[in-house]
Amino acid sequence: MPLEFEKPILELEKRIAELRETARTTGVDLEAEIRLLEERLARLKEEVYGSLTAWQRVQLARAPGRPTTLDVLEKAFQDFLELHGDRAYADDPAIVGGLAYLEGQKVVVVGHQKGRDTKENLHRNFGMPHPEGYRKAMRLMDLADRFGYPFLSFIDTPGAYPGVSAEERGQAWVIAQSIQRMSRLRVPAIALILGEGGSGGALAIGVANRVLIMENAWYSVISPESCAAILWREAKEAPKAAEALKLTAKDLLAQGVVDAIVPEPEGGAHKDPLKAIQNIKEALLKTLEGLKGLSPEELYRDRYRRFRTLGAYAES
Amino acid sequence: MALERLFRRKRPSGENRDVPELWTKCEACGAQLYKKEFRENLYVCPKCGHHHRVPAVERVEMLADAGTFQEITGLKPLDPLGFVDTKPYAERLRAYQEETGRKDAILGGTCTIGGVPAVLLVMDYAFAGGSMGSVVGEEIARGAERAAAEGRALVIVAASGGARMQEAALSLMQMAKTVMSLDRLWERRLPYVSVLTDPTTGGVTASFAALADVIFAEPGALIGFAGPRVIRQTIRQELPEGFQRAEFLLKHGMVDRVTDRRRLKAELVQVLRHLHPGVPYALGV
Numbered sequence: 001m002p003l004e005f006e007k008p009i010l011e012l013e014k015r016i017a018e019l020r021e022t023a024r025t026t027g028v029d030l031e032a033e034i035r036l037l038e039e040r041l042a043r044l045k046e047e048v049y050g051s052l053t054a055w056q057r058v059q060l061a062r063a064p065g066r067p068t069t070l071d072v073l074e075k076a077f078q079d080f081l082e083l084h085g086d087r088a089y090a091d092d093p094a095i096v097g098g099l100a101y102l103e104g105q106k107v108v109v110v111g112h113q114k115g116r117d118t119k120e121n122l123h124r125n126f127g128m129p130h131p132e133g134y135r136k137a138m139r140l141m142d143l144a145d146r147f148g149y150p151f152l153s154f155i156d157t158p159g160a161y162p163g164v165s166a167e168e169r170g171q172a173w174v175i176a177q178s179i180q181r182m183s184r185l186r187v188p189a190i191a192l193i194l195g196e197g198g199s200g201g202a203l204a205i206g207v208a209n210r211v212l213i214m215e216n217a218w219y220s221v222i223s224p225e226s227c228a229a230i231l232w233r234e235a236k237e238a239p240k241a242a243e244a245l246k247l248t249a250k251d252l253l254a255q256g257v258v259d260a261i262v263p264e265p266e267g268g269a270h271k272d273p274l275k276a277i278q279n280i281k282e283a284l285l286k287t288l289e290g291l292k293g294l295s296p297e298e299l300y301r302d303r304y305r306r307f308r309t310l311g312a313y314a315e316s
Numbered sequence: 317m318a319l320e321r322l323f324r325r326k327r328p329s330g331e332n333r334d335v336p337e338l339w340t341k342c343e344a345c346g347a348q349l350y351k352k353e354f355r356e357n358l359y360v361c362p363k364c365g366h367h368h369r370v371p372a373v374e375r376v377e378m379l380a381d382a383g384t385f386q387e388i389t390g391l392k393p394l395d396p397l398g399f400v401d402t403k404p405y406a407e408r409l410r411a412y413q414e415e416t417g418r419k420d421a422i423l424g425g426t427c428t429i430g431g432v433p434a435v436l437l438v439m440d441y442a443f444a445g446g447s448m449g450s451v452v453g454e455e456i457a458r459g460a461e462r463a464a465a466e467g468r469a470l471v472i473v474a475a476s477g478g479a480r481m482q483e484a485a486l487s488l489m490q491m492a493k494t495v496m497s498l499d500r501l502w503e504r505r506l507p508y509v510s511v512l513t514d515p516t517t518g519g520v521t522a523s524f525a526a527l528a529d530v531i532f533a534e535p536g537a538l539i540g541f542a543g544p545r546v547i548r549q550t551i552r553q554e555l556p557e558g559f560q561r562a563e564f565l566l567k568h569g570m571v572d573r574v575t576d577r578r579r580l581k582a583e584l585v586q587v588l589r590h591l592h593p594g595v596p597y598a599l600g601v
Contacts, residue, residue, distance in 0.1 A: 162542030162550050167560060170570050172521035172541035179495045180527060199479075200491060200522045200541070207492050221479045221488040221519065226546070231401035231481060245484040246397045255396070257485045304496050308457065310489040311450030316390035316419065 003059050005048055006267070012041045049267055052216070054248050055239035058224055060216040061195040065270035067277055069096055069111030069154040069194065075274065076281040077102050077109070085136060089169065092133030094125045094157070095205075097140045102152070103285060108144035110137045110205055111154030111194070128161035129201060134174040137205050138181045148296075150187055150288060153205040156194040158223055160201030178204040183303055186296035190287050192262065192280065193217045209303050210287045211257070213249045214276070215264040219257065220247040256310055260287070342366055358577045367534050367577055369514060372423040372440040375473055379581055380427035380436055387425040388435070388462065393451045397484055405482040412443045420451035421476070424459050429471060430585030432592050435463040438473040439520070446476035448520055449483040453490025456524060457497035460508070464500035469588050470508040474525040477543070478518020491523035498527055507591035509584060512539050512562070512571065526570075530587050532580065533562035533571040540565075 002010050016037050023030040052060070060066075073080040077100035084091040097110035112129065115121030137153075144151040160171055182189065182205065191208035197219030213219060222230075224242035229235045252258045262283045269276035294302060340351050344366035354361075358378060359368040370378070376385055399405040413419060421444055424437035437459045439446040456472065463470040479487040501508050510528035512521070514537035522541055525531075533539060540560040548555060558564050562574045575583050589595045 160541065162546045164547065164551060164555065164559065167540050167542065167547070168568050170568065172517075173526045173570055175522040175541070176491075176495060176524070176526035179492055179523060180498075183492065183496045184499070199488060200519050203488055203491055207496075219488075220484050222481055222484075227481055241401075244397070244399050244401060245481075247484060252485055255486060257489060304499075307489060307492040307496055310493060311454050311486055312394045312396035312483070313450045313454055314392040314394055316392060 001064065003056070003063060005052075005056050005059075009041070009044055009048060009267070012037065012044060016041065045266065053239070054218075054242040054245075054251075055224065057216045057248050058196075058218050058238075058242050060268040060270070061214075061218050063268055063270040064116075065273065066195055067269055067273045067280075068116060069113050069156060071116075071273060072154060072194070072277055072280055073098075073100060073109055073111070075277045076284070077107075078104075080109070083140065086132040087139060088132065088135055090130075090132045092130050092136060093123050094127050094129040094161070095133035095136055097136060102281070102288070105288065106147075106149045107152050108140050108147075108149050109152045109154070110140050112157040112202075112205075114156055114195070125161060127157045127196075128159060129157065130161050130166050131169040131171055131174040134160075134178040134204050138174075138178050141178075141181050141185060144187050145185055148187055150291075151182075151185055151189045151208075152284065153182075153189070153191045153208065154194050155191060155197050155202045155206055155219070157198050157201050158196050159198035160204070172200075175200045175204045179207050182207040183307070184300065185303070186300055188288060188291040188294070188299055189303065190284060190291075192284070193219050193258070196223075198223055207303065207307065209291055209299060209306065210259045212260050212262055212283055212287065213252060213258040214262050214269060214280075215249050216268050217249060218242075218247040219252055220245045343368060360577050365535065365576070367514065367536055369441055369475070370577075371442065372418070372438045375438045376423060376425070376427075376436060378577075379429055379471065379473070379584065380425075380434075381429060381431065384427040385425045385436070386427065387423070388459070389422055389424040389437070389455045390419055391451045391454055392419045393449060395482070396450070396486060397482070399482040399484070401482075408444070408482070416440060416443045418443055420449070420455075421446045422452045422455045424455060426462070426466070426468065429469070429588055430581070432585070432588040432595055433466065433468040434471050434588065435459045435466075435468050436471045436473075439475045441475040441477075441515075444480060446474075446520075447478060447480035447487075448476060448490050448494075448523075449480035449487050450490060452476075452480075453487075453493050456490075456494045460494075460497040461500050463508075464504045464506060467504070467506065467594060469506055469592050470498075470501055471511070471584065471588070472508075472524065472528070473511045473513060474516040474520055475513045476516055476518070476520040478520055488519065491519045494524040495527060498524060505593055507588060509587055511580065511584070512565075513537050515539070517541065517543050529591060530573075531571045532583065533565060533574050534577055534580070535562055535574055537562045539571075 083098040114127035189208040193213040224238040227241040228237040265272035342361040345364035347363040
């Protein structure tokens with residue numbers, strides 16, 4: 001299902017393809033007309049993609065076909081081996097993790113996992129973890145620390161699951177514990193916001209030495225819909241809330257909340273997932289390289305400094 | 317609200333001036349309560365035991381030893397994102413500041429509690445629902461660091477709807493900042509106690525408030541991650557009786573004790589004296 005603002009582009013692309021087909025089957029020379037339309041298409045793309053609103057980016061961050069954590073683990077890494085379970089209650093399909101190699105480097109990986117179709121989305125609870133998901137993440141942080149391997153996390157969640165079962169099992173408590181556990185890692189930690197960075201459920205695996213974000217991903221304290229429902233009293237004001245929350249990659253870079261932006265192919269990562277994943281791999285390798293040579297204690301202190309300095313206030 | 321206050325102030329001083337204000341009503345059982353008595357009973361209804369919300373200043377008076385509290389908070393909030401919803405954030409901040417006489421949603425200071433040196437931080441629900449933005453996050457981090465540097469215990473009384481929306485991602489980052497600052501106490505083996513009061517939800521529960529060495533909750537307090545309205549919308553069912561109340565959390569193993577406010581200081585002192593390495597063995601507080 002195309003996004004609303006993509007439609008004129010897709011229609012034009014279709015028209016060009018049809019003309020090409022006609023030219024091929026009838027032998028009529030339509031080159032001049034096709035070239036004209038292609039120029040129009042290029043202008044249209046520049047117009048639409050060159051001035052995406054915050055709300056349009058939120059939609060791109062949720063677009064079907066956008067690479068998920070497992071897509072990245074399977075294509076940018078080698079020999080990904082998934083490890084399951086929180087050793088206490090259950091295995092949460094909304095968070096995946098395990099062992100992998102990144103260009104020959106041993107790493108431990110964790111990430112939110114959304115479904116790639118409706119059936120998988122139901123299974124994965126739309127990427128909204130229960131407490132057991134965060135306990136699994138913490139267990140994998142322990143593993144990274146114990147063996148001294150870098151810890152890489154992929155953030156893509158609308159938020160931690162807001163439901164009765166999650167509250168009964170201490171959702172707030174595990175998020176707090178996961179923030180604390182990750183902040184105490186003595187190995188290099190990198191977090192990448194792949195799509196949606198919804199609030200505490202995202203931050204729980206986002207306390208890294210370097211935080212990267214995809215060009216069209218968002219990260220904030222609340223989703224635009226929920227924010228609109230509370231402050232505007234209407235969820236349909238979400239586009240206004242998206243603007244006000246300053247939740248785009250560029251805004252977050254200016255605020256110091258993220259350290260670097262990973263470029264996406266034109267039109268968003270779902271247009272060319274493999275290219276997006278290639279960009280991710282390059283960014284991860286470069287960032288890991290930058291953390292080389294820091295001792296375990298330096299890594300801990302570097303992370304502390306990174307978050308300790310965030311905020312805007314005036315001395316009394 | 318503001319209008320009402322204006323009228324009150326302008327009322328001519330006369331015999332009956334204070335009459336309507338001498339009495340108040342219990343929010344839970346509706347009992348008529350004599351205000352002075354109600355306050356002396358720490359805002360707990362003597363009839364039904366309902367714990368009403370307490371103004372931050374009076375919370376400090378309840379817990380700090382008399383005459384020992386020295387305020388250390390007072391940072392001023394900014395509007396880093398130029399946030400405007402139906403009203404500009406800057407305007408909302410001014411209104412809250414006027415209403416509460418406070419710069420932001422936290423009041424804290426150094427004091428002793430039962431003789432134990434402490435940093436006491438009290439969140440003020442009256443200021444923007446006690447929400448945590450940059451100021452609250454920074455005050456908590458500084459409070460923890462100061463406690464560590466001066467060998468004090470840390471006591472935080474939480475009352476908050478969660479992270480402050482108008483500072484967006486910067487508010488979210490305060491969750492990490494506050495959690496990380498607790499490590500300073502850890503290194504010095506100093507105790508941190510949190511008291512969860514009505515309500516404590518969202519990013520405050522899911523950060524520093526949940527990580528105390530000992531966690532008290534006040535009876536009946538609403539405590540959780542997601543607010544009940546959000547949960548109801550998500551699951552489209554009515555919520556079970558007593559859901560997310562302090563007693564529910566005790567049952568599910570999330571808090572150490574649900575303590576009546578009238579015994580809170582005594583229990584807090586017992587914990588602080590036990591855990592603070594500088595306090596010698598002493599029975600019977």
